[in-house]
Every structure is written in structure tokens, then in C-alpha cells.
Amino acid sequence: MTDQYVRDLHEVDGTQLAIVGGKGANLGALSRIEGIRVPAGFCVTTDAFRRVMAELPAVDALLDRLSRVDPDDREAVRALSAEIRRSIEEAALPEGLAAAVTDALARHGAQAAYAVRSSATAEDLPTASFAGQQDTYLNVTGSAAVLRYISGCWASLFTDRAVTYRRRNGIDHRTVRMAVVVQRMVLPDAAGILFTADPVSGNRRTATVDAGFGLGEALVSGLVNPDVFTVRDGEVVARTVAVKQRALRAVPTGGTEEVRVDPQQQRQPALTDEQVVRLVRLGRRIEAHFGSPQDIEWCLVDDDFRIVQSRPITTLFPVPGTASGDGGNHVYLSVGHQQMMTDAMKPLGLSMWQLTAMAPMLEAGGRLFVDATRNLASPASRAGFLEMVGRSDPLTRDALETLLDRGDFVLPLPEGSPGGRPARGASARDASAVPAEADPAIVTELVERSEASLAALRRDIRSRTGPALFDFLLEAFVEHKRVLADPPNMQAIMAVMEATWWLNDQLLEWLGEKNAADTLTLSAPGNITSEMGLALLDVADVIRPHPEVVAFLQGVQAQGVQDGGFLDELPKLPGGAEARDAIEAYLDRYGMRCAGEIDITRPRWSERPGTLVPAILDNVRNFEPGAAARRFQHGLLEARRKQDDVLSRLRALPDGEQKAEDTRRMIDQVRAFAGYREYPKYNIVSRYFVYKQALLEEAGRMVRGGLLGEEEDVFHLTFQELHDLARTGRVERGLVQRRKEAFRVNQALTPPRVITSDGEVLSGAYRRDDVPAGALVGLPVSAGIVEGRARVVLDMAQADLDAGDILVTTYTDPSWSPVFVAVAGLVTEVGGLMTHGAVIAREYGLPAVVGVEQATRLIRDGQRIRVHGAGGYVEILS
Numbered sequence: 104m105t106d107q108y109v110r111d112l113h114e115v116d117g118t119q120l121a122i123v124g125g126k127g128a129n130l131g132a133l134s135r136i137e138g139i140r141v142p143a144g145f146c147v148t149t150d151a152f153r154r155v156m157a158e159l160p161a162v163d164a165l166l167d168r169l170s171r172v173d174p175d176d177r178e179a180v181r182a183l184s185a186e187i188r189r190s191i192e193e194a195a196l197p198e199g200l201a202a203a204v205t206d207a208l209a210r211h212g213a214q215a216a217y218a219v220r221s222s223a224t225a226e227d228l229p230t231a232s233f234a235g236q237q238d239t240y241l242n243v244t245g246s247a248a249v250l251r252y253i254s255g256c257w258a259s260l261f262t263d264r265a266v267t268y269r270r271r272n273g274i275d276h277r278t279v280r281m282a283v284v285v286q287r288m289v290l291p292d293a294a295g296i297l298f299t300a301d302p303v304s305g306n307r308r309t310a311t312v313d314a315g316f317g318l319g320e321a322l323v324s325g326l327v328n329p330d331v332f333t334v335r336d337g338e339v340v341a342r343t344v345a346v347k348q349r350a351l352r353a354v355p356t357g358g359t360e361e362v363r364v365d366p367q368q369q370r371q372p373a374l375t376d377e378q379v380v381r382l383v384r385l386g387r388r389i390e391a392h393f394g395s396p397q398d399i400e401w402c403l404v405d406d407d408f409r410i411v412q413s414r415p416i417t418t419l420f421p422v423p424g425t426a427s428g429d430g431g432n433h434v435y436l437s438v439g440h441q442q443m444m445t446d447a448m449k450p451l452g453l454s455m456w457q458l459t460a461m462a463p464m465l466e467a468g469g470r471l472f473v474d475a476t477r478n479l480a481s482p483a484s485r486a487g488f489l490e491m492v493g494r495s496d497p498l499t500r501d502a503l504e505t506l507l508d509r510g511d512f513v514l515p516l517p518e519g520s521p522g523g524r525p526a527r528g529a530s531a532r533d534a535s536a537v538p539a540e541a542d543p544a545i546v547t548e549l550v551e552r553s554e555a556s557l558a559a560l561r562r563d564i565r566s567r568t569g570p571a572l573f574d575f576l577l578e579a580f581v582e583h584k585r586v587l588a589d590p591p592n593m594q595a596i597m598a599v600m601e602a603t604w605w606l607n608d609q610l611l612e613w614l615g616e617k618n619a620a621d622t623l624t625l626s627a628p629g630n631i632t633s634e635m636g637l638a639l640l641d642v643a644d645v646i647r648p649h650p651e652v653v654a655f656l657q658g659v660q661a662q663g664v665q666d667g668g669f670l671d672e673l674p675k676l677p678g679g680a681e682a683r684d685a686i687e688a689y690l691d692r693y694g695m696r697c698a699g700e701i702d703i704t705r706p707r708w709s710e711r712p713g714t715l716v717p718a719i720l721d722n723v724r725n726f727e728p729g730a731a732a733r734r735f736q737h738g739l740l741e742a743r744r745k746q747d748d749v750l751s752r753l754r755a756l757p758d759g760e761q762k763a764e765d766t767r768r769m770i771d772q773v774r775a776f777a778g779y780r781e782y783p784k785y786n787i788v789s790r791y792f793v794y795k796q797a798l799l800e801e802a803g804r805m806v807r808g809g810l811l812g813e814e815e816d817v818f819h820l821t822f823q824e825l826h827d828l829a830r831t832g833r834v835e836r837g838l839v840q841r842r843k844e845a846f847r848v849n850q851a852l853t854p855p856r857v858i859t860s861d862g863e864v865l866s867g868a869y870r871r872d873d874v875p876a877g878a879l880v881g882l883p884v885s886a887g888i889v890e891g892r893a894r895v896v897l898d899m900a901q902a903d904l905d906a907g908d909i910l911v912t913t914y915t916d917p918s919w920s921p922v923f924v925a926v927a928g929l930v931t932e933v934g935g936l937m938t939h940g941a942v943i944a945r946e947y948g949l950p951a952v953v954g955v956e957q958a959t960r961l962i963r964d965g966q967r968i969r970v971h972g973a974g975g976y977v978e979i980l981s
Contacts, residue, residue, distance in 0.1 A: 108151045109203040111210075112144050112286070122148050124222030124282035129393075129413050136392050139385060140409050144217070144286030145207045147200070149224060152257050152281045154197040162190050166276055174270045177263075184266050188258040196250060204253070205246045207285070216242045216288035216353065218411075219252040221259050224280045238262070241320060242288050242353040249285060256283045289409050290353050291402035293373040294319030295329055298416060299386045300396035300862060305419050305855075307396060307862040310334045310383045314373035316364055317350030319400055319411075326351065326361065330372050332379045339376045346370055374403065382408055389413050396862075420852055422862045423465035423472045432512050433860040434479055434503070435472035438464060440496060440856050443916040443938050444699045445470070447849035450842055452702035454821035455794065459583045459787070469849030472858070479507060480516045494604065495935035497882055498867035498954055502857040506865055535609065537765045538601040543775035545591045546629065550779075553786045556586055560790060564797050572801055573826040576794060583790055587783060596783065599776035600937060602769045613762060614752055617973045621886045621945040622745040623770050626738030629778030631785045632939060633946040635693050636920035637731035639715070643722035644729065645685040649678030653723055656716050665706075665713040665900070686712065686719075695792035696918045698899055703791050703798075704818035708918075714900045718921040725906045725925050734924070738948060746770055780942060784917060801829065810834065819843055866956075874976040879955050879962070882934065883975030884941035887950035889928040890980070895964040896922075909970055911962050915940035923947050928970040930977055932958045952977055 115123050115131025123131065123146040134141040156162060165187050172179045208217070219240040238259035240252040259265065260281045269276060295314035300307045313322055313329035321327045327349050333341040346369050354360050374382070382401060385408060390397050396419055400412040423435045438456075439445040447469030448456070456471060457464045464471040478488040485507075493500035506512055560579055567575045586592070603620045610619040646652050655676055659669045670686060673679035694709030708714055722730075746767075753763040802814040810832060811817065817825055819842035820834070828834050855864040869880045894908045902922050904910070909928040912919075917939050923929070929944050934953025944951035950972030955961075958977070962968060967981040 106203045106206075108148055108197065108200045109207050110146045110148060111207070112141065112146065112284075115146060121224055121280070122146075122150075122282065123284075124149065124224050124280070125414070126220060126222035126412060127282050127284050128222075130284060130286075130411075132392065133389065133410055133413055136388060138388060140407065142218075142286045142289050142409055142411060143211055144284060145211070146222065147204065147253055147283040147285065149280035149282045151197050151200050151253075155191065155194050155257065159190055159194055162187055165190070169266065169276060174267065180266055181263050184261045184263050187261040191258040191261070192254050194254070196254070201246070201250055204250060204285070208246050208249065211287060213246070214244075216244050216357065217249060218284075218286050218288050219243050219249055219256060220284040220286065221256040222282040222284045223260060224278075224282070239320075241318065241359050242357055244357045248357065253283045253285075257281050286411070288353065289402045289404060289411065291318065291404050291409070292316070293403040295322055295373070295401060297382055297386045297399040297401055298396070299383070299390040299399070300416060300419060301333075302398075302416055302418065305858070305862045305864040307422065308335055309861075310386060312374070312379050312382060314379075315345075315347055315350065316368070316373055317352050317362070318359060319402065320359070321349065321351040321361075330374070332374070332376075334379060334383045337380060337384075339379055342372070342376075344370065344372045347373070378403065378406070385410070419862065420855055420858060420864060421467040422858065422860060423467040423474075431476075431860075432514070433474055433476045434506065434513060435465065435467075435858050435860075436475050436492070436499060437854050437856050437858075438471040438473060439854055440499065440933050441935070441938070442701050443914045443933060443940060444701050445854050445914060445933055446699055446702075447846060447852070448702040449704045449818040449846055450821045451798075451818045451825070452704045454823065455703045455791070456701055458577075458580050458822060461584060461587055467858075468852045468854060469846060470854045475503070476513065477516070479503065479513045482515060495937060496856065496954060497869060498956075499856045500867070501870065502865035502867035505867070506857070506859070512859065512861075537769065538598070538605055538772075540768065540772055541594050541598040541776065545595055546776065546779045549589070549592055549595060550629075550782060552589070553586055553782070556582060557786065557789055557793070560793050564793060567797070568801060568804065570826070570829045572797060573822070573829055576797070576822075579790075579794070583787075586786065592783060595776050595779050599773055599780045602773035602776070603937070606766065606769050606773060609762075609766070610749060613756060614749065616749070618883060618886045619745070619749060620773060621972075622948075623742055623749070624773055624777045624945055625742040625745075625948055626735050627742075627774045627777035627946070630781050630942075630946055631778070632781040632917040632920050632943050635696070635917070636922075636924045636943070636947070637735060638689055638692070639718060639921040640722050640726060640731035640734070640924055642685045642689050643719055643726065644731075646678075646682045646719065647723045647728065649676070649682065651676045652678050652682045653720070655679075656720055659713060660716050660720060663713075664716075665711040667710075667712040669716075670712060686715070689715075695789050698916065698918045700788045700791070700916060700918055703795050704815075707792055707795070709792070715921065717900060717902050718925070721902065721904050721922075721925045725904070730924075734947070738946070741948065742774075777942075777946075780937070781917065781939065784939065788917075798825070801825075805829075808832075812839070819846065869975075871975075874974065875978060878976040878978050879930075879958060880976050881930070881952040881955035881958075882936065883971075883973050884934065884936050884953050885929070885944040885949055885951035886973040887928075887948070888969065888971050888973075889950045890967065890969040891927050893930075893962050893964060893966045893968045894926075895959050895962060897959065909968060911958055911964075911968075913959055915943075917943070919943075923949060928972070929953075930955055930958050930962065930968075930970060932956060 110123060112131050112134055115127055117128050117132040120128045127146040130141055133139050165183055169183045221238055238256055243249055243252055293314055293316055298311045301309040301311055312332040315322050315327050315329045322329050327347055328345040330345055331343045332339055347364050348369055350362055350364050351359050352362050386399055389399060396416045397413045398416050402409045402411060453466050462473055464473055478484045489500055606620040607618055610616040670683050673683040690709050695707055697705050697707045699705045750763045750767060753759050753766055756762060798817060799814055802817040805811045806814055810828060816839045819839045857865040871880055874880055891907045891909045893911050894904055895911045896902045899919055899922055904925045907927045910926045911930045914931055914933040920943050923943055929949050929951035931940055931953045932955055934940050941953055950970045952970055952975055955977060966979055969978040969980055
């Protein structure tokens with residue numbers, strides 16, 4: 104029977120979330136699945152809650168105060184939450200609610216016991232489970248008690264834990280409504296939880312069942328340890344039977360009590376293997392209905408399963424879709440871990456990178472992945488591929504080797520089968536053989552070609568609008584990839600990589616020198632990224648002599664100004680015109696860069712010049728005039744001294760003259776090409792900025808034409824969707840808003856280095872025993888030892904660095920180069936030997952360790968740490 108305030112569960116389905124909340128909607132949907140038994144009951148709708156809240160103006164004022172309070176002020180949150188709960192519990196019930204509930208209880212059995220369960224509209228969602236955040240009352244008898252606990256469920260929307268959870272998930276307290284589910288009480292022999300995917304590894308083919316005697320609340324609350332069963336492909340493959348001394352049972356007069364389990368039963372499994380397999384089959388049916396892995400609460404009554412809740416497992420990282428669609432096993436590697444940008448990307452950023460990348464890429468969780476299966480399966484390419492991956496990120500290599508060692512997932516292709524391409528410069532070469540030399544003149548030629556191509560792009564794109572713009576961009580992407588795939592370009596990149604590897608390998612073998620190339624490549628010419636950092640020192644030199652300009656910029660920083668309006672104010676100050684000219688000249692050269700620059704949707708420095716102000720002020724404070732030139736010259740002298748030392752020591756060895764000559768040639772090679780290693784990324788980002796400016800101009804036309812609400816809505820559509828919008832003038836209703844919500848959800852996910860088509864996440868390990876106890880292990884990428892204050896910085900615009908500080912962050916890309924000049928060392932969570940942060944750390948002579956798992960959580964801002972750049976570990980000293 105339908106009522107304003109009451110809906111029977113059999114009337115409810117998944118479309119009625121706003122009326123019956125997440126739990127109610129899911130239970131209604133579950134009751135419609137063939138073969139799934141759900142205890143009968145009804146929902147008290149959100150209309151009742153809304154009516155109560157509307158008649159409590161004092162709560163409205165309290166919510167205003169709660170929205171303004173610092174979420175870390177636990178006492179204030181606790182006090183306000185308690186006051187809100189008290190007001191709701193004491194409020195009069197809406198007229199007609201008591202009668203509607205009494206009638207519903209009469210239909211389902213007035214003398215029966217019920218479970219009264221909270222069902223918020225922001226609960227059991229694909230994006231946030233809210234598990235355990237609101238209250239449930241078990242074995243409730245009588246209409247008076249049911250009504251009292253309905254008020255208790257409403258009030259539990261404002262428990263401290265629920266309020267904090269919503270704040271962390273960015274959910275406004277005012278937008279959440281509370282329904283209440285009232286169900287016939289189930290008195291089970293056993294109960295527990297079924298995960299249709301392994302919640303730890305993420306493997307979708309593996310299900311886990313937690314089981315105990317009596318009511319499942321004993322497991323949820325941690326009162327007892329459960330039996331744990333692991334099921335794969337319809338078979339129990341592992342089990343752990345706990346000693347179950349206590350259980351929770353219903354009391355005949357109402358409520359529950361803790362009881363002691365019969366000693367003869369304590370070591371017995373709560374379920375048989377047959378029951379476990381049968382339960383998992385039911386779980387697979389539920390999973391198929393909802394379309395995602397589920398966290399399911401179940402009860403066993405007389406060998407029959409009742410399902411009392413099902414919610415998505417929100418912590419799992421999505422599985423990339425296979426390009427081939429062959430249904431076979433696949434292994435995916437994170438692109439973000441290679442590109443030093445593991446943040447979630449918006450749809451336009453994802454699609455633009457896919458359209459301009461040199462390899463097919465698949466999206467999952469707002470990140471991009473490449474399918475490495477054939478490289479791993481092919482005997483011809485596997486060893487070389489693993490070596491290449493290992494030089495970039497040892498954790499990824501270890502994860503892949505762990506998977507390969509199991510022998511049950513990546514099946515080798517027969518010898519001679521077509522597989523992935525052998526990795527260039529990897530195992531196909533003899534590590535001791537001197538790499539073939541490349542002509543340094545190709546660097547000049549490549550830069551000239553790239554600049555000419557970029558100039559043509561800027562010229563030709565100006566007159567394009569509407570569908571013609573998108574057609575032109577598709578042609579531009581072909582040119583984009585042609586420039587990257589130009590054989591001399593790959594030759595130049597491999598020249599520096601192979602020379603670096605050879606120098607490090609051979610000088611370690613011959614002289615015991617670790618990472619000798621770090622010093623030998625200091626102040627190599629033509630490095631666009633290191634020049635970018637030094638150029639900001641020159642900007643500081645222009646600003647430093649003018650106190651009023653410095654004070655003005657300090658105000659800009661304090662106010663958090665990001666846009667470029669402050670540049671127009673500078674000429675009003677003594678020395679301000681020169682300061683503005685210096686900053687604008689810097690932006691003309693480097694303004695297309697920003698943090699996370701592979702995502703075209705991220706704001707560039709030219710769009711938000713205020714981002715650079717903290718780094719400029721750090722340089723003004725920490726350096727003397729002429730620091731850029733001195734720093735470059737110092738690196739040049741260090742490199743020459745190292746070269747002289749290495750060659751002198753080599754000549755003293757057997758066959759020393761030949762070793763010295765080979766080494767000298769490789770030093771010349773690495774210095775000639777080291778600078779160019781950073782240029783292709785600069786060219787990519789320069790082209791991206793041209794694309795972006797054209798797309799934003801087109802977005803402005805779409806907004807003026809009423810096709811979009813605001814310009815930045817284009818970031819939440821793919822390139823193809825924008826192309827279609829330009830052609831048809833139509834976009835799917837609500838699509839942009841759904842994409843914005845999906846992006847918010849993706850931001851909270853942690854991308855894996857390696858994930859399989861089964862959803863299994865593999866993280867890898869360093870497996871080292873040569874580091875001090877308690878040290879944080881990573882990858883050594885720039886030699887030296889430095890001790891100093893750790894500055895944990897997640898946003899370059901928030902950096903506040905003093906000379907001698909050690910930068911600790913999640914990842915760095917070229918945009919962090921201006922910050923590098925102000926620090927003494929570097930620690931990152933993501934990175935490899937040849938990634939940009941490592942290259943610039945070596946260029947600036949900064950001891951650096953990258954790939955330190957959870958560094959920004961394990962190291963606190965302000966702690967004193969010691970970075971062992973050659974040893975690859977970090978010691979926390981205080």
C-alpha cells in the first residue's frame with residue numbers, strides 16, 4: 104500500500120533513492136531479483152524526515168554553524184551534532200505518520216519483531232557507502248518502540264562520524280535526507296558479509312565470505328572474529344575457521360544480548376563449503392543485477408539465505424576496458440606513473456591524450472592505462488620490456504614479475520608468435536657494449552623542426568571555428584604524432600638514455616661508482632626544464648631591489664590570488680613596470696606549463712600567473728643576485744672535475760686507455776643529448792596550450808549560443824562529444840553534471856601501478872635488506888646525502904620554502920622545476936630514473952629518492968630527515 108509516509112518494500116525499486124534512501128532502494132531492487140529472498144517490510148519515506156526538519160528552525164541555524172566550523176575542531180563538531188540530534192529526537196512526529204506506521208505493522212504482523220534501519224539518500228551509493236555511519240536498531244517490538252527508533256534513525260544522520268564522513272566526501276549536510284527501513288526481524292543460525300570481489304587485492308574473480316553464529320551485528324561491531332572463506336570459480340580455495348566464543352542473539356522481550364557459544368560448537372565452521380558456494384552464487388546474481396561488485400549482508404535461517412543489505416564496494420579501482428574485447432587475461436600499466444601525473448583527469452584531458460599518444464590507451468577511474476599483455480607474453484620482448492620498466496619504476500617491474508612467477512595469468516605465446524616490440528635499448532643490447540653514437544647536430548635540427556611545426560599550428564588554427572576547428576584539430580593530432588615519431592627524435596632520446604645506462608653500469612663495475620652519470624650530466628646544455636627554473640631566479644633578481652614590489656607580491660600570495668590581474672597593478676609601483684615585464688617575458692617562454700600538464704584541462708601559468716608568486720618570493724628571499732649563472736657554472740665545474748677524476752682512475756686499470764676512451768665518448772654523448780631529453784615534453788605541452796586556447800574560444804561561442812552553461816563545461820566532455828556538439832548543437836541532458844560528479848569520485852581513488860583484467864591490483868616491493876631499520880625505501884635517482892627540514896607540499900602554489908629544505912611531494916613534473924632551485928633534496932611517492940623530476944634533480948645536483956610509497960603520509964611537514972640519494976632511502980631523524 105502506498106502512503107505519503109510509508110511504502111512497502113515490494114513497491115520500491117532502485118529509481119526511488121530520493122524517497123526511500125540508498126538502503127531502501129537497494130532492498131527494493133534486491134526483492135525483485137529472482138531467487139533472492141529479502142525479509143518483508145516497509146520504508147518510512149524522506150517526506151516524513153523533511154516535514155520534521157521543516158518544523159525545526161533551530162536545527163537550520165545549527166546546520167549553518169556546522170557548515171562553518173573547522174572539521175578538525177572535534178569538540179565543536181561533537182557539541183553541534185549532539186544538539187541537532189537532541190532536537191530531532193524530541194520533535195513531534197508528523198501528523199499521520201504514527202497511523203501509517205501502525206497500519207504497516209499490522210499488515211506485516213503487529214506482534215512480530217522488527218529491525219529499524221537508517222536509509223539516507225547519500226548511502227549505499229556507487230560512490231560512497233556510508234557503511235556504519237547511521238544507526239540500526241534490532242529486535243524492536245511494538246509500534247511505540249518502532250516510532251521511537253524511527254526518530255533515533257533520523258537523529259543518527261548527525262552522529263559525529265556521519266557528519267565527518269560527509270565533510271570528507273564533499274557532501275552538503277542539507278542535501279541529505281533520511282528514510283527508515285522497517286523489516287521483519289530475522290533470527291539467524293549464522294550471519295555475515297559476502298564480498299563479491301576481494302576487497303584487498305581487488306580481484307573480481309575472487310569472493311570472500313565472513314561468517315559467524317547468531318546476528319551479523321557481532322561481526323560488524325568487531326565483537327567476534329569471523330570464519331573467512333575464499334571462493335574462486337565456484338570452489339572454496341581457502342578457509343580460516345575462528346574460535347567463536349561469543350555471539351549476539353535476539354531477546355524474546357526485545358533487543359539483543361551477547362551470549363556464550365557452546366564450547367563444542369566454538370571451533371565448528373559457521374557455514375559448510377556447500378553453503379558458502381551457494382551464497383557466492385547468489386552474490387554473483389546480485390552483482391550482475393547492480394552491475395558492480397557488492398558488499399552483501401546475509402543471514403542463514405534453516406539452510407536458507409536471506410539478504411538484508413547490498414551496497415557497492417566503493418574502494419575498488421575500476422578495471423580498464425580491453426581494446427580487443429577478447430575476454431582474455433590482460434595486464435594494464437598506469438600511464439600516470441610514467442608521466443608523473445597520477446591525479447584524476449577530466450574527460451577532455453583523457454581523450455586528448457588518447458588522441459595524441461603514440462600507443463593505445465584505456466581509461467579507468469579517470470586515469471589512463473596501457474595494455475602490456477603481449478609484451479609480457481612474448482618470449483622475444485618480455486625480458487627487454489621488464490628491464491625497461493624496471494629502470495623507470497622498480498615497483499612496477501616487481502609487480503609484473505610477481506604476476507609472471509605465478510604462471511597462471513599471463514600465458515606465454517609460442518616462440519615465433521607475433522608479440523610486443525622488444526624494448527629499445529634494453530636486453531637486446533649487450534650491457535657492456537658501447538652504444539652506437541648519434542650525431543649531436545640532430546638536436547638543433549629537431550628543435551628547429553618542432554618550432555616550425557608549432558608556428559604553423561598557431562598560424563593555421565586562428566581562423567577555424569565550429570566543426571571546421573575540430574576537423575582541423577584531428578589533422579593537427581596527426582602532425583603532433585608525426586613529430587614525436589620522427590626517427591631522429593627517438594634516436595636522440597635513446598642516445599641519452601643508453602649513454603646514461605652504460606656510464607652507470609660500467610663505472611659501477613670498473614670503479615664502484617654509483618650513479619656516476621648524475622654528476623657527469625650537471626649543467627648539460629639545452630635543458631629547457633632546468634633553464635625554466637634558473638630563469639625564475641633571474642626574474643627574482645629584477646624584483647629584489649624594489650621593496651614595494653616585494654611587499655605587493657607578498658600581499659598577492661597572502662590573498663591566494665591566482666589570476667593575472669595583479670600584473671596590471673604592478674606598473675603603479677616603483678620598479679613595478681620592470682617586474683611586470685620580467686614576469687610576462689617568463690610567461691611568454693614558459694606560460695604553457697603547469698602542474699599535471701598532460702591534462703589539457705589544468706590551468707596553465709599564463710592563465711593563473713599567481714601560481715608562480717610563491718616561488719618568485721622564495722627566490723627573492725633565499726638567493727643573492729646572479730644565482731642562476733653561478734648555479735649553472737658550479738654544475739659545469741662539478742661535471743668537469745668528475746670527468747677528469749673518472750678518466751684518470753680508469754687509465755690506471757688494465758686496458759685503461761680503452762676504457763677511458765669509451766667512457767669519454769659516452770660522456771660527450773650524454774652531455775650532447777641530455778638537454779634534449781626534456782624538449783619533446785615541452786613541445787607537446789606547447790601544442791596542447793594552442794589546442795586549449797582554440798577550444799576555450801569555441802566553448803565561449805557555445806556558451807553564448809546557449810549550448811553550454813559555462814566555458815569550463817567543455818572539460819567534462821570528450822573531444823568527440825565536443826565535435827558532435829559543434830555539428831549538431833545538442834548534448835545529452837545532464838551529461839556534464841554527471842561527469843562532474845564522476846570526476847569528484849575519481850579524485851578520491853588511488854590509481855594502481857599495475858591492474859589486471861580481473862581487477863587485481865599489484866603494487867610491487869623493493870625487497871631490499873641493505874637499508875637501516877625504519878628507513879623509507881625508494882629508488883635512487885640523484886646521488887648525494889642531505890639532511891634538513893621536510894616540507895610536505897602537495898600544491899606548488901602553496902610552497903613556502905627556505906634554503907636547505909627538502910621537498911616531499913606525491914610527484915613532480917617539469918612545472919616543479921622553479922621550486923627545485925630553492926630546495927636541498929627531493930622525495931616523491933612516484934617517479935623513475937629517467938622521469939622529469941629525477942632528470943632535473945640530477946641537473947641541479949639535488950640528492951633525490953623517488954617512488955617512496957606514502958611518503959607524504961609517513962613524513963610529517965617540519966620533521967628533520969636525511970635523504971640518501973645514492974642509497975635510495977630516507978631516514979626520519981625527528
